[in-house]
Structure formats: structure tokens, C-alpha cells
Amino acid sequence: MIENRHRPSRPGRRFPGSIVVMGVSGSGKSSVGERIAEAYGYPFIEGDALHPPENIRKMSEGIPLTDHDRWPWLEAIGRLLAESPGPVVVACSALKLSYREKLREGAPKRLAFVHLHGAEAVLAERMQHRTGHFMPTSLLKTQLATLEDPTGEANTVTINIDQPLDAIVEEALAALGKM
Ligand SMILES: Nc1ncnc2c1ncn2[C@@H]1O[C@H](COP(=O)(O)OP(=O)(O)O)[C@@H](O)[C@H]1O
Ligand SMILES: O=C(O)[C@H](O)[C@@H](O)[C@H](O)[C@H](O)COP(=O)(O)O
Numbered sequence: 001m002i003e004n005r006h007r008p009s010r011p012g013r014r015f016p017g018s019i020v021v022m023g024v025s026g027s028g029k030s031s032v033g034e035r036i037a038e039a040y041g042y043p044f045i046e047g048d049a050l051h052p053p054e055n056i057r058k059m060s061e062g063i064p065l066t067d068h069d070r071w072p073w074l075e076a077i078g079r080l081l082a083e084s085p086g087p088v089v090v091a092c093s094a095l096k097l098s099y100r101e102k103l104r105e106g107a108p109k110r111l112a113f114v115h116l117h118g119a120e121a122v123l124a125e126r127m128q129h130r131t132g133h134f135m136p137t138s139l140l141k142t143q144l145a146t147l148e149d150p151t152g153e154a155n156t157v158t159i160n161i162d163q164p165l166d167a168i169v170e171e172a173l174a175a176l177g178k179m
Helices: 029-040 053-060 067-083 097-106 120-129 137-146 165-178
Strands: 018-022 044-046 089-091 111-117 156-160
Touching: 018 029, 018 097, 029 044, 029 089, 029 111, 029 165, 053 067, 067 089, 067 097, 097 111, 111 165, 120 137, 156 165
Parallel strands: 018 089, 018 111, 044 089, 111 156
Antiparallel strands: none
């Protein structure tokens, strides 16, 4: 977690639907997602909390998830998007196009994706310095190999993570405000 010593972000025009903050492990989904949710006054949902315990066990042991493992998790996030009474911000890796399509199916209105993109060295460094998290840095390579770049998909912005959290949040809010 980033310390809460940031200046408040000006939300501008709020994106009217739910927002998925996506990217590989360590890209900053939780940190950025919490800040977007705070700026918009939307609830924040940590997608990791919706993984079946078996998935967490596998990842903790350094075993990459398969499509089969991820499907119940994506269904749970899709249900949440479908049933939520108002917009929410969700941190979810959403690595493949088929996963994002699954989430879009569930969303009652437009769904935005904020993709956090970074070099392997930056990601590895952030994962190594994060404490108390189940995800081992050894899984970063398969995370990167699985990622299908969402550039060009509807209501999607990609942001470089090699900058301070405040700058990433500002960039995300500016892009969301124009969608
Ligand atoms: N822009 C940033 N600059 C420096 N450290 C960051 C930044 N964004 C996130 N972090 C740190 O990197 C680690 C991974 O971020 P986190 O939000 O947990 O990523 P994810 O949810 O994608 O796995 C955390 O320790 C977090 O505090
Ligand atoms: O689809 C997956 O393989 C996982 O969902 C993975 O992408 C996710 O990143 C983990 O849940 C680790 O948690 P962090 O993303 O918080 O590191």
C-alpha cells in the first residue's frame, strides 16, 4: 500500500460506468484503483479477494493459473459488475481479451479499462518490495506472457507505471473524463 500522503485528485468529469484497473501482478492495480474510487466516490473492489481459495493456494506456491482456474473468478467479478446498484472500481488483472469480454458482458452500462503497463524490471522491483502479499515474483514472467495488450479496445487507456502514483492517477482521471 502507498502511504496516504497524496494530494487529492480532481476527478473532473466522472466516467459514468464501472472501471476495471487491469494489468499484471505488481503493476499498481490496487494502489491506482483505490485512488480512482476515492476521487469518484465509487466503491473499490479488490479482485484478489474474489479468487477461490484454491487459486490463491496455487499462486502462493508459484503455480500459474489456467483459463479453467480463472473462469469462476471472472464470473464472480462479472456478477458483481452486473448486480452492483451503481458504478464501482475493480482491481482485476484481466490479462486476456476473452476475460475482458466476459467482464464487459456482465457490465450493465459502459465499462472502462485502465491498463497499467510497465517494464519487467520495474514490476519485479515493486513486487519484491511489497510485503505480506501471496503472489511470488517468480510468476511475473508467465503473467507477462499471458497478457494480451488491450490497446485499441473500447473505453480503454494504457498508462506507463514508471512515474509517481499521483501522476498515474491524474492521467487515468483525465482519460476517463474524456471517454
Ligand atoms: N507509481 C508507483 N510508484 C512506486 N510504487 C508503487 C507505485 N504504484 C504501486 N506501487 C507499489 O508497488 C507495489 C505493487 O502495487 P499494487 O497496487 O499492490 O499492484 P497490483 O495490485 O497490481 O498487484 C506495492 O507495494 C505498491 O505500494
Ligand atoms: O489472473 C491471474 O493470474 C491473477 O489474477 C493475477 O493476474 C493476479 O495479479 C493475482 O491475483 C495476483 O495479485 P496482484 O495482481 O494483486 O499481485
